[in-house]
Amino acid sequence: MENLGLFFALAGAALSAGLAGCGSAIGVGIAGQAASGVVTQEPNMFSKVLVLQLLPGTQGIYGLLIAFITLTQIGIMGGSPDISLLKGLLYFAACFPMAIGGLLSAIAQGKCSVAAIGLVAKRPDQFGKAMIFPAMVETYAILSLLISILAIFGIQGLAL
16 A cells, blocks of 8 residues: 555556557558558658658657656656655646547547548648648647646645
8 A cells, every 4th residue: 555656656657658659559550551552552652651651650659758757757767766645646647638638639640641641642742731631630649748747747846
């Protein structure tokens, strides 16, 4: 029972990296299927569709960043990992926006990337416009990242 705070903080970090990573894997995977179909017909389109396929991968990176920050803040990566139950629960809650936001936005971005890949396949000259559609979904991943970062650093200053 004495390490329950640490457990919750670690669970938050793991969920942030794990769920955002799963979302990225799903998003990149579905976009990769569409990209492979295009490259089968038009091998010279590889670089354009690759960029569109990679976009949903950023959420996994963001989730990993939140996990690293959390692990550093709680003392796992250098320091003393002794935190109260309340602080552990706060870290868990702080990681949650990136975990859920990363999971859902990466899947949505993957679907949007599929449509953008279809656009580029039919109209290669419209690559710049096609990029904007999945990039708009990225906004919500960045907002999730921002709120998790602000919450994690806010916890450090609390006297609990």
